[in-house]
Structures are given as C-alpha cells and as structure tokens.
Amino acid sequence: MRLTPRVAPAVLAVAALLLGVLPAQAQAHPDRAPDRAPDRVTVGNRTFIADDQGRALQWRGFNLADKSSRGTNAFADIHESDLKDMAGRGFNLARLAFFWDDLEPTPGHYDRGYLTKMRRILDWANRYHIKVILDAHQDVYGPHFGSRGIPKWATRDEGLPFTPIPDDWFSEYFEPSVQTAFDHLYKDADLRAAHARMWMTVASALGRHPALLGYDLMNEPFAKFLEGEDLPAAAARFEATELTELWNRLARAIRLVDHRSWVFVEPTVIVGLGVPTRMGHIDDPHAGYAPHFYETAMETGADYDPNGTFIPAYEAAISDYPTRHRMPVIVGEWGGNPYVPHASQFVTDMTASLDRFSSGWTWWQWCRGGGYCFLDQTGAAKPNAQLLVQPYARAVAGDPLKYAYDPATRTYTLSFRTRDNAKGPTRITVPRDTYPCGYRVDIQGSQASWDGHGQTVSVSTHGRAGATYRVTISPR
Numbered sequence: 001m002r003l004t005p006r007v008a009p010a011v012l013a014v015a016a017l018l019l020g021v022l023p024a025q026a027q028a029h030p031d032r033a034p035d036r037a038p039d040r041v042t043v044g045n046r047t048f049i050a051d052d053q054g055r056a057l058q059w060r061g062f063n064l065a066d067k068s069s070r071g072t073n074a075f076a077d078i079h080e081s082d083l084k085d086m087a088g089r090g091f092n093l094a095r096l097a098f099f100w101d102d103l104e105p106t107p108g109h110y111d112r113g114y115l116t117k118m119r120r121i122l123d124w125a126n127r128y129h130i131k132v133i134l135d136a137h138q139d140v141y142g143p144h145f146g147s148r149g150i151p152k153w154a155t156r157d158e159g160l161p162f163t164p165i166p167d168d169w170f171s172e173y174f175e176p177s178v179q180t181a182f183d184h185l186y187k188d189a190d191l192r193a194a195h196a197r198m199w200m201t202v203a204s205a206l207g208r209h210p211a212l213l214g215y216d217l218m219n220e221p222f223a224k225f226l227e228g229e230d231l232p233a234a235a236a237r238f239e240a241t242e243l244t245e246l247w248n249r250l251a252r253a254i255r256l257v258d259h260r261s262w263v264f265v266e267p268t269v270i271v272g273l274g275v276p277t278r279m280g281h282i283d284d285p286h287a288g289y290a291p292h293f294y295e296t297a298m299e300t301g302a303d304y305d306p307n308g309t310f311i312p313a314y315e316a317a318i319s320d321y322p323t324r325h326r327m328p329v330i331v332g333e334w335g336g337n338p339y340v341p342h343a344s345q346f347v348t349d350m351t352a353s354l355d356r357f358s359s360g361w362t363w364w365q366w367c368r369g370g371g372y373c374f375l376d377q378t379g380a381a382k383p384n385a386q387l388l389v390q391p392y393a394r395a396v397a398g399d400p401l402k403y404a405y406d407p408a409t410r411t412y413t414l415s416f417r418t419r420d421n422a423k424g425p426t427r428i429t430v431p432r433d434t435y436p437c438g439y440r441v442d443i444q445g446s447q448a449s450w451d452g453h454g455q456t457v458s459v460s461t462h463g464r465a466g467a468t469y470r471v472t473i474s475p476r
Helices: 014-018 080-088 112-127 166-174 174-186 189-206 231-255 269-273 311-323 343-357
Strands: 040-043 046-049 059-064 093-098 129-136 212-216 264-265 288-290 362-363 392-396 398-405 410-419 427-428 439-444 449-455 455-461 468-475
Touching: 040 398, 046 311, 059 080, 059 398, 080 112, 093 112, 093 264, 093 362, 112 129, 112 189, 129 189, 166 174, 174 189, 174 231, 189 212, 189 231, 231 264, 231 269, 269 311, 288 311, 343 398, 392 398, 392 410, 410 427, 427 468, 439 455, 455 468
Parallel strands: 059 093, 059 362, 093 129, 129 212, 212 264, 264 288
Antiparallel strands: 040 046, 392 427, 398 410, 410 468, 427 455, 439 468, 449 455
C-alpha cells in the first residue's frame, strides 16, 4: 500500500527534519505535568523505566524471530501459544524481529498485511501481559547479500564483489560490498529519508498499542572501514559520528507520530570485546540502551570458561555510557549453546551479571529445536536453559538497591527503599517452575505485608518514604 493519509502529513516534514530545519514547535515531546509519576528512576549508577505509578520496572523475556518465512508467510512460525507459554513461565518481555524488506518490498509501498500480522502478535502479547520491543532486524545488511533486513532497492554496493562465507556468516560484514551498502544507507539523502519514513510508518500504525514498550531502531549496526582502520578504530569513529546521528535522526522521525514509546539504541558489536562505546548523546526523552551480550569464544563453538575474564571486561565496558546518560539498559540479545559442558555455569554467571548492570534482557531466542533455542523439539525447556526461569521484581514501589538470585538454594533477595512518588505494591514474579512445592516469604522492615496470587508475590509497605525493606523468597 501507499502511505496512509494519517502518515502522509508527517512525511512532508521528513525532508526538513533530515536537513535539520524542522521548526521548534514541531519537535515532539511528551506532555508531562509537574506532579506526574517519573518515567524513569535512577538509583546509583543504574536507571529503570518507571510505570504510571512511579514503580521501577524489570524485564525478562525472549526474542521472537522468524527469519525463514517471507511475504504472505511472514511470521508463520510465531504463534499465540508462544506468548502464552512465555507468560506461563513468568516472563514479561518479547523482542519481536521484523524485516524492512518485507514491510516495504518496493519504494513507498508498504504491506498492510505485514503490519496487521505485527499487530496480531502485539494483541497476543497484551492478552498475556507481555510488553514488546519491535526490532528492525538486519543480518549482513539484507536480501541482496542472501540475508534479511534492508530491501534490495535500498542496497547500493557500487558493483563491488561479494563472497558468501557460510561457515562464518559474521565475516561477511567485512566484505567491501556490504560495508559500502551501509555507507550509502547513512549518507545518501534519499535512503536516509526512506529509513526515517519506514519507522514513521511502523510507529504510526502500532505506536498506540497497549503492549508496545518501544522500538529497537536497527539490529547490530555496522559501517565502512576507512583505509588503515582496524575494528576498534572504525567502531569508535562510526559510533561517535554516523551512528549517533542515525539514532537521533530516526528518533526524531518517530516522535512526529509517537510521543510516548521508548526508542532503544545499540552500540556496535565491539562492546563484546570489552571496548566501551563512543556513542554520543541521544537527544530523546525516552531513549534506552540495548546492547548485546555474547560470549565471544562460545560464538565460535568453544565451551564457556568459568575462570575467564569475559564477563568482568564486558561489565566494565558496558556500564559507563548508560550511567553518564541516565539510560535504562535492556540487553536485547544474549545466549549460548545450552549443551556445552559448562552451560549451567554460563547461564548462572550471565544472569547474575545482568542483574548487576541492567534492568532487563531478552534471550536469543524463543523457539523449538537446536542452537540457542530455549525449547527442545518436544516443547520442553532445555535443562540448562531452564535456569533462565528465575524470580525477579517486575515492579518495585521505590528504589531497587540490590537484588540477586542464588540457583543453588533457589533463594531470591530484593532490597529497596520507598519514596513519595512511587505508589502501589511491589510485585515479584515467582515462577511455578522454580518453586513447585511452594515458597516462603520473609520481609525485614517495618509495617509491611505480602500476599501471593499465582506466580506473583505482592509486597505492600505502609511506613514513611525513605524506609528500607529486604524481601527474601526461598523454597518451602
């Protein structure tokens, strides 16, 4: 279809927006009354998204991605039962991959049926109280190079050769033709406008859906290397210039039609090597940070090394940027082979790390089969992947000070401090799979009570603001 009448007026502003001359009155900012609950909560060096009661929110979930189904069969491998089963295990977030090449198969013509299918998945998610991040996914740019993502009509490789590397697909990013295509996407005025227009179309169609948390603007961005640059140098230059500009440009486009949803930005994959990002400031009132967290050795087929330095190096690299910019961190992808000898220790160490620096995550991915799938072919959770099913505080009525889960004793602890602008109970998800025989709750702190319903423990505090509480949940 062509752009709907609702989108078209905003599209007229894209050219001015891209040229940096959008009138100040057209810049979209969410209306905030002075006495409204905060939309984010910063505690120490960590920031959380807040709900309309001012409670700090935490997220646990999975990626939903069907890369093999295209056109009329798009999303065929994603079912309502997937969202139901995720919620049944206590998860509350899905990162849904969609592909620009399917959404806009020819320039300016958007597939209404594709958007309808995306909305149907959001409807399922809402039915089971799961929020969704829409991920504009690309792998090795797009179909021109045998993958998914950016359409062929938006691919300009200058006729440079491309050699597929099936056994090491990530190395295809280093092909000059692929890097040249990325360079044109960032620099050519018509492609920049098309990219912004695509996001405006998605946000206009789905931005008001109650299940929508936000938009992941582009999966694992890459760039062209300049002569003499190695990966760290190229990543630093790209992040500080073109990538920062890209995120701000796409966020401004979305704000023309959606003032409230979060926009999530990613660094380059260099952070996985322990190199801090050089991204600049994202000038948006609802910007979140969505890095990926893959153990480099395991990505090449090795076992996890419990004595290795990967996790501390990554934590050191990842924490500075969101701390300085007060951005909530939701790790968009992480995962690993659940059958390697040290897989259980890998999941335990990684989830403990994520609890230290982020407010949430989505594992790659929710699917049945081999690889990183959470489920085996029968639909049962793989033994080591089952360790992902843990208690967590999905809403804290105050400031989360510390939280952790010990899988050896199945004991969860949460310490938090109350404040005036946080209302309602603290809600802790307690998965049935973790406590099949029931659980005990102990609360340290004055004037507190709790009750349990299904997989949720609700803790109500009745003392003054600034009071500190410690909640412990353990097997009965």
